[in-house]
Amino acid sequence: MSARAQAATAARSEPAALAADPILTVEHLTMRFGGLLAIDDLSFSAERGQITAVIGPNGAGKTTVFNCLTGFYKPTEGMITMRHADGASFLLERMDDFRIARSARVARTFQNIRLFPGMTVLENLLVAQHNTLMRASGYTLAGIFGLAVYRKAERKAVERARYWLDKTGLLERADDPASDLPYGAQRRLEIIRAMCSQPLLLCLDEPAAGLNPAESDELNRLLRDIRDHHDTSLLLIEHDMSVVMGISDFIVVLDYGEKISSGSPHFVRNDPKVIAAYLGIDDEDAGTGGAP
Amino acid sequence: MEYFVQQLINGLTLGSIYGLIAIGYTMVYGIIGMINFAHGDIFMIGAFVALIALIAIGLTAGAGLVIVILALLLALLIAMALTAIYGWTVERFAYRPLRTSFRLAPLITAIGMSIVLQNFVQVTQGARVKPLQPIVTGGYEIMRTTTEHGEFIVLVSNIQILIILTTVLLMAVFALIIARTPLGRAQRACEQDRTMAALLGINVDRTISLTFVIGAALASVAGLMYLLYYGVIDFFIGFVAGIKAFTAAVLGGIGSLPGAMLGGLIIGLIETFWSAYFTIEYKDVAAFSILVVVLIFMPSGLLGRPEVEKV
Amino acid sequence: MAAGPAPALAAAPAHSLRAGIIDALIAAFIALAIAAPIIGLRTVSLEGGLALTTRWGAVAIAVAVVFAGRLALTLLWWPRHKPARRDSAGRRLLARARDSGLAERAMLLLAPALLIFAIALPATPFADRYVLDIGILVLTYIMLGWGLNIVVGLAGLLDLGYVAFYAVGAYSYALLATHFGLSFWICLPLAGFLAAMWGLILGFPVLRLRGDYLAIVTLAFGEIIRIVLLNWYDLTNGPDGISRIPRPSFFGLEFDRGEGGFAAFFGIGYSSDHRIVFLYYLILALALLTNFVTLRLRRLPVGRAWEALREDEIACRSLGINTTATKLTAFATGAMFGGFAGSFFATRQGFISPESFVFLESALVLAIVVLGGLGSQIGVVIAALVMIGGFELFREFEQYRMLVFGFAIVLIMVWRPRGIIASRTPSIFLKERKSIGAESVGEGRG
Known part of the structure; x- marks a missing residue:
């Protein structure tokens, strides 16, 4: 994304916020549903090793952006590029959803949690490691004869699951069906399930929705930990500004499918355009206030 | 050309019968989202009740036009009333207890009810085919050509006219019921959201029961038509006709009433034309193949609402 | 054919004898409508077409069985079994635990x-x-x-x-x-x-x-x-x-x-x-x-x-x-x-x-x-x-x-x-x- 392209849009941006090593670049993304223009010529990028947030009031088109990124929708126009650290790059708008997860290594969570309710917590985490285990099981053939190579891979997969369960305090619930977990734990489980697929970019769709303050804090710790100690960058959607201000490195603000601002939390918070469009009220609430 | 016209007429007649049965499938699917596998057998029951009613009335072949019409009307009313009770009972006995259960349970009880109804009729009425002497006879010649093979006459028989007219009439009445009456409104509300409908004071149980009653009544009309048209029925006709009608409902887009009629007509036409121009043995294969091809390209059928995948 | 478990009807005071009898009478009437044409009238092939023979006895038996069965269900079976089924979530959970444990x-x-x-x-x-x-x-x-x-x-x-x-x-x-x-x-x-x-x-x-x-x-x-x-x-x-x-x-x-x-x-x-x-x-x-x-x-x-x-x-x-x-x-x-x-x-x-x-x-x-x-x-x-x-x-x-x-x-x-x-x-x-x-x-x- 060039500075010129940036200037062409009406959005104000913080000049220093231009990405140096973007893991994800979205250019001129447009999505139309019939007559409805859900996303209008959106461009932004997410820096490797950072937490990038896309915020905007309800109905701003945030989830649609995610669905385009992860292949559940095919965008009407635009280019979405995922760059791995080794230089490999993927044009996500041309890939099937499961290939985006498998090859481009983009994982996601859902606004209304999508677990495998009738499977145990541990099973949920093993399904997430499907492709690794599939290879280890020799595409089932080696597994059927119970070869050691598969048993070893499965042990490793269970170890990875145990690591994440331990980190999120879910170890005790490992053998319970996912549907028996309380809501906050289900949210965490969905996140660590996505982490078990070892993504390079993790997209979280309103991860804090419905959480109480304590759970929200815990979530923030988890997300920071993922950023700092794992090879995974984060992209998250929120409509609640207070959640993202504390943990985001970079924020993109959407309204009616258009980008109205982008930059550091500090910049965005003080952008009059954001305050006008997003909060519609006076300055003071912009720092702490939630969505209307 | 003449041959084509004749097949067109035959196909429309058959399609009308399929369409009448298909409405029952599509209505039930629309309102409770289940495949009522016993519906084909309800159609068979309708044909049997009509047959018994006609024999009981004692109509003879030489009766006058007015008598024939009155007798048919009477048999139709008896068949509709009694078959409707069958439809109601099946819903009450086999489906309502499973209303809140999971999807496959009512499907299995429907298969069970289908077995029950077939064998009930087989046990009580015998397995042999039941022939009925033609009651509605005669017809009109609409085209005539002479070729080197001889004369070819395109005929519309009175029974064909009767079937097509009745179907059109019933469809019109039915469309009115759905569009204008409180029952139709309740039905559409239940289709959209059953819980919300119940919260708004709609008697969901009664609405669903009435759906089955209407579906069964229409199927019994189809049963009488089938009986008059082919002149022979047995306890197994429900299976084949049921599967065809269900195919028609899915082809037209299950849940859509015009779709059911359209699907019925298409299946009827395909079968007739395939039998006329190709091989009669493979007419069902042709009908099923069209279904598969249509569904591959239009996964919700011809007039069905596309299913939106919510992420 | 009986009219099956009927929550709506059974919800009425099922133990009351009068209600039970009325309910059974309705079931019997439906059974009559179902049995009369198909059981009661049998089509038989004669020369020159079909004729009907009657079996009203069988119909009477069927109707009587439905009446008695329905009455027994409402008076004897449901009062004892229905409550357990539609009970508090806690009891259901217990039953479920017992169920799956047994299984x-x-x-x-x-x-x-x-x-x-x-x-x-x-x-x-x-x-x-x-x-x-x-x-x-x-x-x-x-x-x-x-x-x-x-x-x-x-x-x-x-x-x-x-x-x-x-x-x-x-x-x-x-x-x-x-x-x-x-x-x-x-x-x-x-x-x-x-x-x-x-x-x-x-x-x-x-x-x-x-x-x-x-x-x-x-x-x-x-x-x-x-x-x-x-x-x-x-x-x-x-x-x-x-x-x-x-x-x-x-x-x-x-x-x-x-x-x-x-x-x-x-x-x-x-x-x-x-x-x-x-x-x-x-x-x-x-x-x-x-x-x-x-x-x-x-x-x-x-x-x-x-x-x-x-x-x-x-x-x-x-x-x-x-x-x-x-x-x-x-x-x-x-x-x-x-x-x-x-x-x-x-x-x-x-x-x-x-x-x-x-x-x-x-x-x-x-x-x-x-x-x-x-x-x-x-x-x-x-x-x-x-x-x-x-x-x-x-x-x-x-x-x-x-x-x-x-x-x-x-x-x-x-x-x-x-x-x-x-x-x-x-x-x-x-x-x-x-x-x-x-x-x-x-x-x-x-």
Whole structure:
């Protein structure tokens, strides 16, 4: 994304916020549903090793952006590029959803949690490691004869699951069906399930929705930990500004499918355009206030 | 050309019968989202009740036009009333207890009810085919050509006219019921959201029961038509006709009433034309193949609402 | 036919005698309307057309039975049983815990007990030809049920045309054996392979359909295959079927009186029962193979992916699982076992015709899977034993047994909507294996 392209849009941006090593670049993304223009010529990028947030009031088109990124929708126009650290790059708008997860290594969570309710917590985490285990099981053939190579891979997969369960305090619930977990734990489980697929970019769709303050804090710790100690960058959607201000490195603000601002939390918070469009009220609430 | 016209007429007649049965499938699917596998057998029951009613009335072949019409009307009313009770009972006995259960349970009880109804009729009425002497006879010649093979006459028989007219009439009445009456409104509300409908004071149980009653009544009309048209029925006709009608409902887009009629007509036409121009043995294969091809390209059928995948 | 459990009517003070009688009278009236035309008036063929004979006595009996049955239900049965069923969530939870606990303990004991019984059956004194024939039949349906369980129970794909693969297996063996003289042991894997291929061919275009659309298309494919078998005279001999299909041999030893026969080789007297016993063990081994492979697959990534697919297809795709390939493997694996069972059927009967592969068979196998409890291996065994075994036991009541059979399906389903064994066993555990109640387990949408 060039500075010129940036200037062409009406959005104000913080000049220093231009990405140096973007893991994800979205250019001129447009999505139309019939007559409805859900996303209008959106461009932004997410820096490797950072937490990038896309915020905007309800109905701003945030989830649609995610669905385009992860292949559940095919965008009407635009280019979405995922760059791995080794230089490999993927044009996500041309890939099937499961290939985006498998090859481009983009994982996601859902606004209304999508677990495998009738499977145990541990099973949920093993399904997430499907492709690794599939290879280890020799595409089932080696597994059927119970070869050691598969048993070893499965042990490793269970170890990875145990690591994440331990980190999120879910170890005790490992053998319970996912549907028996309380809501906050289900949210965490969905996140660590996505982490078990070892993504390079993790997209979280309103991860804090419905959480109480304590759970929200815990979530923030988890997300920071993922950023700092794992090879995974984060992209998250929120409509609640207070959640993202504390943990985001970079924020993109959407309204009616258009980008109205982008930059550091500090910049965005003080952008009059954001305050006008997003909060519609006076300055003071912009720092702490939630969505209307 | 003449041959084509004749097949067109035959196909429309058959399609009308399929369409009448298909409405029952599509209505039930629309309102409770289940495949009522016993519906084909309800159609068979309708044909049997009509047959018994006609024999009981004692109509003879030489009766006058007015008598024939009155007798048919009477048999139709008896068949509709009694078959409707069958439809109601099946819903009450086999489906309502499973209303809140999971999807496959009512499907299995429907298969069970289908077995029950077939064998009930087989046990009580015998397995042999039941022939009925033609009651509605005669017809009109609409085209005539002479070729080197001889004369070819395109005929519309009175029974064909009767079937097509009745179907059109019933469809019109039915469309009115759905569009204008409180029952139709309740039905559409239940289709959209059953819980919300119940919260708004709609008697969901009664609405669903009435759906089955209407579906069964229409199927019994189809049963009488089938009986008059082919002149022979047995306890197994429900299976084949049921599967065809269900195919028609899915082809037209299950849940859509015009779709059911359209699907019925298409299946009827395909079968007739395939039998006329190709091989009669493979007419069902042709009908099923069209279904598969249509569904591959239009996964919700011809007039069905596309299913939106919510992420 | 009684008007079934009726919450609406029963909600009225069910213990009150007057209400009970009125309710029973209504039921009796409905029974009268149902019975009067079909039971009361029987069409008989006379010269010059049909006539009616009356059987009002039978109608009266039917109506009386419905009246008495309904009255007994409202006055005696429901007051005692209904409250327990529609109770507080807590009690339901308790009942559920007791239920699944019982089922678990029963399963632990039942499976080995049934296995020992199955292995020992031919050696028991009452195992005559008739019993073994029923055993073979039940085992065939168990195997079919286990095969279909992969598709419907694990992957959550509703397949109403499973009998097509059974037919492919049977005709593959019959044609290969009669035309090329290939032995059963070569044909068996070939038949399984061919059925699996057909599973892929049929599955590929249709697996993006969901739910009931998939159901009707699989039903249509089942019918297409049957109609083709019926009409492709040159290959299948049409409705006359294929006869004189070779019987299987015991490692090359035929079951006949001749020199190189099984009996002569082992130096025992010839008995026609040897073949029956051999067939019995053959289908037992095939069924156990199906079970073993299924249980193994469940613990492999592919099996977990099947179950995950049943639970939530979109979540699967977000985790990088190729759902089309996963569905196809489920379809093909199920088809393969159907194919094995089909070749066994052909070699056991020695004669096959399209008549054996009608929709009713698909429906029956599906009913066994659902009645047993989706995804439950032992449930399939119980359902097959009850349904097929029970059906065969009432052979004398030829006319009525299908009627009773249909009613049994309905009643079992109403009694236990999630099947006889309504819990899922996790495929892996860290500390403790807890079974999962059916309320949590998905049923698939595709």
